[in-house]
Amino acid sequence: MKAVEVVEKLRSRFPNEPEYIQAVSQVLATIEEEYNKHPEFEKSNLIERLCIPDRLIEFRVTWVDDKGNVQTNMGYRIQHNNVIGPYKGGLRFHRSVNLSILKFLAFEQTFKNSLTTLPMGGAKGGSDFSPRGKSNAEVMRFCQAFMNELYRHIGPDEDVPAGDIGVGGREVGYLFGQYKKLTHQFVGILTGKGQEFGGSLIRPEATGYGNVYFLENMLKTRNIDLKGKTVLVSGAGNVAQYTIEKLLQLGAKPLTCSDSDGYIYDPDGIDEEKLAYIMELKNVERGRIREYAEKYGVKYVEGAKPWFEKADIATPCATQNEINEEAAKALVANGVIAVTEGANMPTTPEATKVFQDAKILYCPGKASNAGGVAVSGLEMSQNSERLKWSREEVDNKLRNIMDDIHANCVKYGTEADGYINYVKGANVAGFLKVAKAMMAQGIV
Numbered sequence: 001m002k003a004v005e006v007v008e009k010l011r012s013r014f015p016n017e018p019e020y021i022q023a024v025s026q027v028l029a030t031i032e033e034e035y036n037k038h039p040e041f042e043k044s045n046l047i048e049r050l051c052i053p054d055r056l057i058e059f060r061v062t063w064v065d066d067k068g069n070v071q072t073n074m075g076y077r078i079q080h081n082n083v084i085g086p087y088k089g090g091l092r093f094h095r096s097v098n099l100s101i102l103k104f105l106a107f108e109q110t111f112k113n114s115l116t117t118l119p120m121g122g123a124k125g126g127s128d129f130s131p132r133g134k135s136n137a138e139v140m141r142f143c144q145a146f147m148n149e150l151y152r153h154i155g156p157d158e159d160v161p162a163g164d165i166g167v168g169g170r171e172v173g174y175l176f177g178q179y180k181k182l183t184h185q186f187v188g189i190l191t192g193k194g195q196e197f198g199g200s201l202i203r204p205e206a207t208g209y210g211n212v213y214f215l216e217n218m219l220k221t222r223n224i225d226l227k228g229k230t231v232l233v234s235g236a237g238n239v240a241q242y243t244i245e246k247l248l249q250l251g252a253k254p255l256t257c258s259d260s261d262g263y264i265y266d267p268d269g270i271d272e273e274k275l276a277y278i279m280e281l282k283n284v285e286r287g288r289i290r291e292y293a294e295k296y297g298v299k300y301v302e303g304a305k306p307w308f309e310k311a312d313i314a315t316p317c318a319t320q321n322e323i324n325e326e327a328a329k330a331l332v333a334n335g336v337i338a339v340t341e342g343a344n345m346p347t348t349p350e351a352t353k354v355f356q357d358a359k360i361l362y363c364p365g366k367a368s369n370a371g372g373v374a375v376s377g378l379e380m381s382q383n384s385e386r387l388k389w390s391r392e393e394v395d396n397k398l399r400n401i402m403d404d405i406h407a408n409c410v411k412y413g414t415e416a417d418g419y420i421n422y423v424k425g426a427n428v429a430g431f432l433k434v435a436k437a438m439m440a441q442g443i444v
């Protein structure tokens, strides 16, 4: 397999899908050497079968807004690969959603889910509907309309969606309610459900907590303590909030967070009380991060990202391609020692090269943010056995899973000079399990 040739062929077949091609190119470049050690892979054209999703589901979603106007949006589910378990991955509701973005996310999810050690395939879905600025009633009607089509394509042993950008506990609740109404079945069809109806403890926290557990493991490889370290965080949603919470619990000092309008910089650090304010602002009032700056009298920078501030660590927790080459160079010049991705593919390929050339600790989201889907997998287990595990039990399992993922990255990513290439490690480890399962299951 020649990675460059495969990517060029995919690019000409899917010319308008830059994010999908970006994700595929990065993975293929890092697994090429390992792949070519297995002639049986090439003989069965495993690489094209792995890159192209099993199934794309695309549908119209029609709903009525509060003024009585009939609105239409697009709905999607990309079922990428189910060789190691049922399709599994989040739903994103955001105006930017399109096939390219969902295909990249579903592709990444397949490798991420493989890394978790749990039996889950990869999928992603969503809509170009944005909950921002909509009333609760509008969000509910949209979720019901979305599920009116999606329910045909999912099932507890078939495909189990969850949240992602724009889909939190509120949306999962409405989606679950409609699934139940349509099918008369109370089953673990979604993860991230409310605690009262089958949700796992620690699922809301899991992506952020896992991100910080992974960061701790990376720092340990250089005998660095997280305590006292300053951290730049982007985003102010689910992943950012619980990343900040765990950073605080472990003695670090988060300095920033952001939304799509701008970022705040708090030189005294975002403490527990300020974090509680962010959670109320974002999860209940659904306000803007600018209001934090007004309340606490700190700097707010409109239309910018926090990467030009000075800190020891950076953790992007908002969206894809939010750290470009210029931002990466600024982070390195300012002495950053580690970058851990809470978001999916937040670092451009050029920025990734800057981090790796500088030999700083840098890991891809498919490893460091895998805690969310891992606890989703644990929610599926609890639903299957109709039991609920304690916080401690789930948190311990999450920590062990993040430790295993880290160990696998070290195993497959350590280079001759001792530098751990976490991108290569995560991609090779995730790939090998999926590839072996594909080979065992024949050409299907």
Ligand SMILES: NC(=O)C1=CN([C@@H]2O[C@H](COP(=O)(O)OP(=O)(O)OC[C@H]3O[C@@H](n4cnc5c(N)ncnc54)[C@H](OP(=O)(O)O)[C@@H]3O)[C@@H](O)[C@H]2O)C=CC1
Binding pocket: 163, 164, 165, 166, 167, 168, 207, 235, 236, 237, 238, 239, 240, 258, 259, 260, 261, 317, 318, 319, 320, 342, 343, 344, 369, 370, 372, 373
């Ligand atoms: N939730 C989960 O369990 C997991 C999430 N992830 C990834 O983490 C990231 C964040 O997800 P999550 O926290 O769940 O989502 P949320 O919707 O809870 O929060 C997203 C945050 O990112 C900001 N944001 C979204 N789009 C943009 C943009 N284009 N530019 C700048 N800021 C943006 C939002 O700001 P605003 O409010 O202005 O839109 C918001 O602050 C995503 O990449 C997601 O795929 C990865 C693994 C699991």
Ligand SMILES: O=C(O)CCC(=O)C(=O)O
Binding pocket: 088, 089, 090, 091, 109, 112, 160, 161, 162, 163, 164, 191, 344, 369, 370, 372, 373, 374, 376
């Ligand atoms: O919990 C899940 O199923 C998916 C979480 C997710 O969307 C992700 O890992 O990117």
